[in-house]
Amino acid sequence: MKNRASAAVAAGLLVSLAVPASLATAAPAPASSRTLDLTLLATTDLHGRVASWDYFSNAPYSDRAGDSVGLASVASVVDDVRAEVGEDRVLVVDNGDAIQGTPLSYYYAVQEPVHETGAEHPLATAFDAIGYDAQVVGNHEFNYGLDLLAKYESDLDFPLLGANVLDAATGEPALEPYTLVRKHVKGHKPVTVGILGLTTPGSAIWDKGNVEGVLEFQDMVTAAETWVPRVRAAGADVVVVLSHAGIGGSSYDESLAPAENPADVVARTVPGIDVMVVGHTHRDAPSQVITNEVTGDDVLLTQPYRWGSTVSRVDLSLDKVRGRWDVSGVEASAIRTRDYPESQEILDLVADEHATTVAYVNQVVARSTEELSAVTSRYEDTAIIDFIQQVQTDTVTEALAGTEHADLPVLSIAAPFSRTAVFPAGDVTVRDIAGLYIYDNTLHAVTMTGAQVKDYLEFSARYFAAVPAGGTFDPDRDTGAGGTPDYNLDIVSGLEYEIDLSQPVGSRIENLTLADGTPLAADAEVVVAVNNYRRSGGGGFPHISSAPLVYDEQKEIRQLLIDWAQERATIDAADFFDESWWLTIDGTRV
Secondary structure: OOOOOOHHHHOOOOOOOOOOEEOOOOOOOOOOOOEEEEEEEEEOOOOOOOOOEEOOOOEEOOOOOOOOOOHHHHHHHHHHHHHHHOHHHEEEEEOOOOOOOOHHHHHHHHHOOHHHHOOOOHHHHHHHHHOOOEEEOOHHHHOOOHHHHHHHHHHOOOOEEOOOEEEOOOOOEOOEOEEEEEEOOOOOOOEEEEEEEEEOOOHHHHOHHHHOOOEEEOOHHHHHHHHHHHHHHOOOOEEEEEEEOOEOOOOOOOOOOOOOOEHHHHHHHOOOOOEEEEOOOOOOEEEEEEEOOOOOOEEEEEEOOHHHOEEEEEEEEEEEEOOEEEEEEEEEEEEEHHHOOOOHHHHHHOHHHHHHHHHHHOOEEEEEOOOEEOOOOOOOOOHHHHHHHHHHHHHHHHHHOOOOOOOOOEEEEEOOOOOOOEEOOEEEEHHHHHHHOOOOOEEEEEEEEHHHHHHHHHHHHHHEOOOOOOOOOOHHHHEOHHHOOHHHOOEEEOEEEEEEOOOOOOOOEEEEEEOOOOEOOOOOEEEEEEEHHHHOOOOOOOOHHHOOEEEEEEEEHHHHHHHHHHHHOEEOHHHOOOOOEEEEEOOEEO
16 A cells, blocks of 8 residues: 655544536537546545444444445445446545544544554545545544544555645645546547645644644635646646535634635635535535636536435536647536445455444443433433433543642533434443444533533523423424534533523523532632533534633543443443433423
């Protein structure tokens, strides 16, 4: 395998299926040396999926749409298109967020980390076997640290791009900014496709602990303005931008960093782009056209659906103009991988790693005295969320013993990540706990004032729709207001409080006290245990990102949960469940 790790890497860096849309149409022309067709295939946000397998349910993946997921299915799509149009006319690219998201990717980053064992990363194995031409680094590529990322980059047989990922010491790109892929089609002059990689600057916030002082993330628009002309000047006939960012709002306070999702701004303001592959936002949007304000030319944006559920197919028509290839038409569509069998070759290549992961997640770590379910956690206090709160509180309390903060009350923040999470009565496995805490977050703790905690809770309470006095609360209707996801409903333990749904957003938190019944004074100082994503600004919650940090031992919360259960051998809700928050309507509890 080629090792193209840069100096910075070596130093420690490292929507529903749409009808195919055409940018431009032209009368059919007879095949000649003056016209040429190419096909670009793109994936995004695979998040550790090779086989179409759900490690949390220990069964083949399934969902309501009947989709399949994973690179094994993607491989069959790629093989089919190559057989259809000819291998010399096909390019294959990935748009990032590849190495985080399943127990498989977790196991080979944490349990048997490939950057320590020297084994090849299983995702690199699969991408290489399919024959990708390029990939852009996604924000989740930084989750496990820069050594793991450098190992993954070195395992790939194609460039890992990131034009706006800069070495903090030199200001130069820490990854290859772009690559030129030269396609030789028989009977035609070679065509050069320039592929530029850009990633969301949000990584500077979400993975601050891994990248601060080593990497900086330039605004994507600024980077595109610099690099698109350079890609053209280097000889590119076609310019494709891999944008690990989408279109729309931000999950963080945009005053903290450049825009999270500026793909449309790049297309609209930077001339010279033919196609953009969009990602990060997990939308199913195979074809969108944006007109560039400088040139008046149309730019096609295609977003494959997450996890390999679809592969974007972009068919490009090229005409020879004054001896150079020029894009005359672009058409995009989505290929659903559920219509293709999984590639046995890919499954065989990662069979050992898959089997090891299955064995790992099915280890029994404790016995639960009763079934604990998360199904109602988004609207009432539940024992299974309090399990997370207890582990976080215990960990921080023990770590602060003997310090200046030892006598402060310790609060804890957790959110209902999964409605289907459950600890069965009896044996509880790693996958049961991983199904409850599905993210690879680490534990932080900060100090906040009582007033700041109340502001924080008021912000969280936006999750609920207003219910007028005398009205009835309906969980299906009145949760997730404004599209707020469950993971942005933050619940705080170590307090008692009520959320009055008849009051306007910002004035809902009532009867806020510490656990002992003492009112939480506005100027009181408390310690708050919180995950690194939220503490870094994810979700845009007030005060938390600027609060003084008092604990950060880089301990993964999921592993803390597993360790806590394993040490005690028994999970008994009586040890940690404390009903402490309630929904009310005009003062009456729901």
